Amino acid sequence: MDSTLLTTHTLRRGQPGMLCISDIDSLLCTQGSMSIEWEQAGITFQHVLYGGGAPWQPHGVPPGTWVRLSVLGTHSATLRVEQGGATREVQAQDAQAGAALSLLPRVARWIGATLGALPRPIPFTKRNSRAG
Helix, strand or coil, X not given: CCCCCEEEEECCCCCCEEEECXXXXXXXXXXXXXXXXXXXXXXXXXXXXXXXXXXXXXXXXXXXXXXXXXXXXXCCEEEEEEECCEEEEEXXXXXXXXXXXXXXXXXXXXXXXXXXXXXXXXCCCCCXXXXX
């Protein structure tokens, strides 16, 4: 049984992908190049992954840290995320310069939960109108 999931996303300039590394064993760029950035104790760290290069393992990075992923150059970049023995591939297309890697389903769930917690607007009715 193959546990590989392949998704393709195109993002606009200024929308970097975010990835929580709490359950990630390693990141490997198999095509193109990309930058990984994160903050730890107020200091910004950066690591660049090149296609076919060595994988990046988040040793020393606290669990639950969010890393920003962005495509470098004008080519597409494919990132292989290894977590708990399962492998997930995410492919980012850079149509023009400045595109970034996609948001993963985990971020989508977080956004959905955040939006669900926002107060709902009250529908306008004659009873609650100020006009009387």
